[in-house]
Each structure stands twice: as C-alpha cells, then as structure tokens.
Amino acid sequence: MPHPFTWxxxxxxxxxxxxxxxxxxxxxxxxxTVTALCGREVTSAAGEIAWLWPTCPDCDxxxxxxxxxxxxxxxxxxxxx
Ligand SMILES: [Zn+2]
Numbered sequence: 001m002p003h004p005f006t007w008x009x010x011x012x013x014x015x016x017x018x019x020x021x022x023x024x025x026x027x028x029x030x031x032x033t034v035t036a037l038c039g040r041e042v043t044s045a046a047g048e049i050a051w052l053w054p055t056c057p058d059c060d061x062x063x064x065x066x067x068x069x070x071x072x073x074x075x076x077x078x079x080x081x
Contacts, residue, residue: 010045
C-alpha cells in the first residue's frame with residue numbers, strides 16, 4: 001500500500017503533497033501546482049537540481065506523522081525552508 005502522498009520539488013524546497021501527482025519513477029511534470037502539507041501552494045519544478053533542494057521541514061514533519069515515523073532527531077535542518 002503506497003503512502004498517500006508524494007514528494008514535490010518546488011519553490012526551492014522538496015515539499016510533500018497529498019494531491020494526485022505522478023508516482024515516483026515517473027518523470028515529474030513541471031509547472032504542476034499542488035497544495036503541500038505545509039500549506040504552501042507549490043508549483044513543481046523539473047530537473048535533477050530540483051530534487052537536490054533542501055527538504056521542507058514542515059512537510060517532512062507532517063509526512064512523518066502520516067506514516068507514524070518519529071520526528072527527526074537532528075536539528076541541523078530545522079531552520080531551512
Ligand atoms: Zn512544504
């Protein structure tokens with residue numbers, strides 16, 4: 001059972017969205033506007049660089065809640081996004 005959310009690179013960060021988007025492995029369409037878990041409206045970006053952007057900490061935390069994973073213990077990227 002796949003998780004009901006997808007990572008979306010956009011707005012210079014990697015966000016998580018529950019909107020219907022292509023599954024991982026499928027080329028992600030650019031200029032796709034989705035609502036991220038952090039509440040932002042994110043327009044997806046294309047290219048490998050986009051996937052190297054830092055993780056949105058709000059989306060990361062909410063995604064971890066969805067899957068029941070513990071929150072990050074390292075506070076290093078707490079100030080990003
Ligand atoms: Zn986000």
